[in-house]
Amino acid sequence: MRSAMRLLTELGDSACRGDTPIACKDCGVYQLCLPPDGGEADASILDQITKNRRVFKRGDYLFRLGRPFHSIYAIRSGSVKTYIWMDDGRVQVTGFHIAGELLGLNAIDAKSYHCEARALETTSVCEIPFDQLEALVRGNLSIQYQILRIMSRELLQNQELILLLGKKNAEERLATYLIGLSRRLERRHLSPCEFNLSMSRGDIGNYLGIAEETVCRVLSRFEEEGLIALRRRYIRLRAPERLAQLGGVAECAARTRQAG
Amino acid sequence: MRSAMRLLTELGDSACRGDTPIACKDCGVYQLCLPPDGGEADASILDQITKNRRVFKRGDYLFRLGRPFHSIYAIRSGSVKTYIWMDDGRVQVTGFHIAGELLGLNAIDAKSYHCEARALETTSVCEIPFDQLEALVRGNLSIQYQILRIMSRELLQNQELILLLGKKNAEERLATYLIGLSRRLERRHLSPCEFNLSMSRGDIGNYLGIAEETVCRVLSRFEEEGLIALRRRYIRLRAPERLAQLGGVAECAARTRQAG
DNA sequence: CGACCTGTTGAGCAGCCTCAACATAAGTGG
DNA sequence: CCACTTATGTTGAGGCTGCTCAACAGGTCG
Numbered sequence: 122m123r124s125a126m127r128l129l130t131e132l133g134d135s136a137c138r139g140d141t142p143i144a145c146k147d148c149g150v151y152q153l154c155l156p157p158d159g160g161e162a163d164a165s166i167l168d169q170i171t172k173n174r175r176v177f178k179r180g181d182y183l184f185r186l187g188r189p190f191h192s193i194y195a196i197r198s199g200s201v202k203t204y205i206w207m208d209d210g211r212v213q214v215t216g217f218h219i220a221g222e223l224l225g226l227n228a229i230d231a232k233s234y235h236c237e238a239r240a241l242e243t244t245s246v247c248e249i250p251f252d253q254l255e256a257l258v259r260g261n262l263s264i265q266y267q268i269l270r271i272m273s274r275e276l277l278q279n280q281e282l283i284l285l286l287g288k289k290n291a292e293e294r295l296a297t298y299l300i301g302l303s304r305r306l307e308r309r310h311l312s313p314c315e316f317n318l319s320m321s322r323g324d325i326g327n328y329l330g331i332a333e334e335t336v337c338r339v340l341s342r343f344e345e346e347g348l349i350a351l352r353r354r355y356i357r358l359r360a361p362e363r364l365a366q367l368g369g370v371a372e373c374a375a376r377t378r379q380a381g
Numbered sequence: 382m383r384s385a386m387r388l389l390t391e392l393g394d395s396a397c398r399g400d401t402p403i404a405c406k407d408c409g410v411y412q413l414c415l416p417p418d419g420g421e422a423d424a425s426i427l428d429q430i431t432k433n434r435r436v437f438k439r440g441d442y443l444f445r446l447g448r449p450f451h452s453i454y455a456i457r458s459g460s461v462k463t464y465i466w467m468d469d470g471r472v473q474v475t476g477f478h479i480a481g482e483l484l485g486l487n488a489i490d491a492k493s494y495h496c497e498a499r500a501l502e503t504t505s506v507c508e509i510p511f512d513q514l515e516a517l518v519r520g521n522l523s524i525q526y527q528i529l530r531i532m533s534r535e536l537l538q539n540q541e542l543i544l545l546l547g548k549k550n551a552e553e554r555l556a557t558y559l560i561g562l563s564r565r566l567e568r569r570h571l572s573p574c575e576f577n578l579s580m581s582r583g584d585i586g587n588y589l590g591i592a593e594e595t596v597c598r599v600l601s602r603f604e605e606e607g608l609i610a611l612r613r614r615y616i617r618l619r620a621p622e623r624l625a626q627l628g629g630v631a632e633c634a635a636r637t638r639q640a641g
Numbered sequence: 642c643g644a645c646c647t648g649t650t651g652a653g654c655a656g657c658c659t660c661a662a663c664a665t666a667a668g669t670g671g
Numbered sequence: 672c673c674a675c676t677t678a679t680g681t682t683g684a685g686g687c688t689g690c691t692c693a694a695c696a697g698g699t700c701g
Contacts, residue, residue: 205544207629213544227540230533236540265525272532273490279539280487280496284465284473286546287590291689322648330547332690337649353648353698369467551657582680592658597681613666613680 170195170257176245177201183224183238183246190232192248193225199244200319204327205236214328216278217241217302217320221309226272241319286330289369294329295339296368299349303358314358430455430517436505437461443484443498443506450492452508453485459504460579464587465496474588476538477501477562477580481569486532501579546590549629554589555599556628559609563618574618 174197177183183194183201194201196218203224204214215236218224224246228234249257258264281301285294307313318325322340326333343349348364350357358364365371434457437443443454446466454461456478463484464474475496478484484506488494509517518524541561545554567573578585586596603609608624610617618624625631 205540207544207548208631209629211548211629213547215540215543227533227536230530231537235537265529269525269529269532270490272529272536273487275536276487276532276539277491277495279536279543280465280475283475283539283542283546284467286543287473287587288467288471321646327547333647334649334691335689338689341649369469369471371468581678593679594659594681595657598657601681 170247170249170253173248173250173253174245175248176243177240179240179242181240181244183240184234186234186237188234190225190228190234190251192250193223193228193254194238195247195249196220196222196224197245197247199246200241201238201244202241202320202324202328203236203238212327214324215282217324217328219305219309223271226268226275241324291329291331291335291339292342293368294331295325295336295343296364297370298325298329298368299356299358300361300365300368300370303361314361316356318354318356430507430509430513433508433510433513434505435508436503437500439500439502441500441504443500444494446494446497448494450485450488450494450511452510453483453488453514454498455507455509456480456482456484457505457507459506460501461498461504462501462580462584462588463496463498472587474584475542477584477588479565479569483531486528486535501584551589551591551595551599552602553628554591555585555596555603556624557630558585558589558628559616559618560621560625560628560630563621574621576616578614578616 177199184192186206198220200220201218201224202214203216203218204212206212218238224238225234227236285297289297302316302318303313306316320328321333322336323333326336329336340349340351343364344351348358348360348367350359362371437459443461444452458480460480461478461484462474463476463478464472466472478498484498485494487496545557549557562576562578563573566576580588582596582600583593586593589596600609600611603624604611608618608620608627610619622631
């Protein structure tokens with residue numbers, strides 16, 4: 122149990138680095154199945170989970186608002202958007218999720234899905250039914266720690282988004298967004314500076330709290346200034362450092378300032 | 382273990398209701414210590430945690446940015462604000478925390494505090510050192526589930542804030558804020574319609590992504606319209622239902638609409 | 642080919658911010 | 672206890688960022 126706790130505190134995203142592409146493709150699941158001693162993931166458990174695969178087409182729902190919580194999902198390939206509703210029909214996109222990421226953990230407490238999840242393109246997932254998760258947890262204590270770590274990380278990511286929405290202007294929001302996406306792709310051993318956006322301008326704007334038109338305008342400006350190259354949803358980051366600086370996400374080291 | 386999982390999925394905030402005021406004052410801790418069978422909290426563990434008390438004065442730091450993660454904190458009385466930094470000095474308040482709430486869980490993954498926490502008034506907490514938490518978890522499996530539930534709930538709360546910041550106007554933000562605070566106080570058996578704000582207008586505005594001046598203006602308008610009564614930091618909600626409606630937080634039941 | 646969806650660009654407007662002055666309360670030291 | 676300083680809250684005037692509305696371009700799919 123001590124080593125499990127150590128795992129919880131010592132493992133970073135390094136769990137992904139150095140894996141074979143295939144293992145890494147299942148990273149979300151793979152992390153779940155890492156044993157307490159820091160060795161290889163338990164293959165039998167890994168198999169047990171990963172056999173439960175499903176494919177969703179563009180626009181399909183992984184889960185819908187208010188439905189009973191029955192499964193969490195680990196994305197194998199493709200991408201998914203999650204969003205929440207207001208009574209009057211307004212929608213807020215709360216996240217875009219790519220290969221290796223886990224979905225549905227925020228439904229554990231309420232026992233029902235608080236958001237909707239919809240595939241942005243053909244997307245392959247491992248569906249992990251709640252019952253099965255329960256069984257896994259019963260047999261393998263360290264999985265709990267892994268879930269805890271993943272949730273802790275999700276909390277941090279949400280707070281970065283809160284910072285963005287509360288304090289950044291349109292330019293900073295988009296720069297932050299592009300760099301964030303780039304870094305996530307890099308972590309999955311995908312090209313960090315040249316990729317296709319699977320989400321529409323409208324989705325991006327909704328997520329970032331700005332209008333679709335503003336997204337277009339700022340992206341056009343970025344292109345004029347040589348920061349990026351764009352052709353429809355294909356994008357190439359020509360000056361990632363400058364974008365990171367613009368977004369205020371330049372590997373911020375710990376700091377010690379005074380609060381107001 | 383099965384019953385622990387059941388506890389995880391079935392316990393709501395009801396853990397607080399019906400408790401004695403004293404037990405409820407320690408609610409954050411109390412929830413942690415609930416046994417798998419749904420009975421009373423383990424008194425010995427409860428004692429073990431709650432003996433580790435500290436008092437912070439207004440302006441004191443509970444923890445600071447970048448410092449190694451060493452403890453989580455359960456607030457017994459008083460209130461705390463948490464906030465994060467940008468490189469250029471901009472600050473985003475990420476939350477206000479009152480009695481019964483738990484702090485520091487988002488530091489589990491990174492092993493260091495990602496935000497700063499500062500007392501808004503004289504505040505009494507139970508400090509739970511990481512080592513001690515580790516020991517507790519080792520001896521009492523259900524504590525892990527309770528942490529999981531609390532984190533899951535925190536994720537939901539963050540997403541509500543993201544919705545607010547991304548889609549609501551100034552009036553809706555303040556209405557949402559007041560109702561949210563009112564409901565949290567009610568849950569702790571405190572007066573839901575008449576209370577003192579422990580945070581400044583500046584803090585409120587920062588949290589809600591609007592200027593301090595806008596906070597004043599909107600609150601003044603609310604007062605003119607008979608929604609609230611104000612005198613400095615003392616506030617009385619005169620029409621909570623109308624505020625809830627205005628904020629778009631009217632007990633939103635599960636809905637099934639189409640996404641764009 | 643026409644219908645439709647997505648993306649781009651322009652023009653005008655408005656909600657909120659900024660700056661500034663002032664009011665009130667709280668804290669401080671003599 | 673009072674004079675002084677500082678922190679906090681309130682209100683006004685003007686300006687700017689980003690929104691809304693609208694027209695149109697390019698790509699996709701039946």
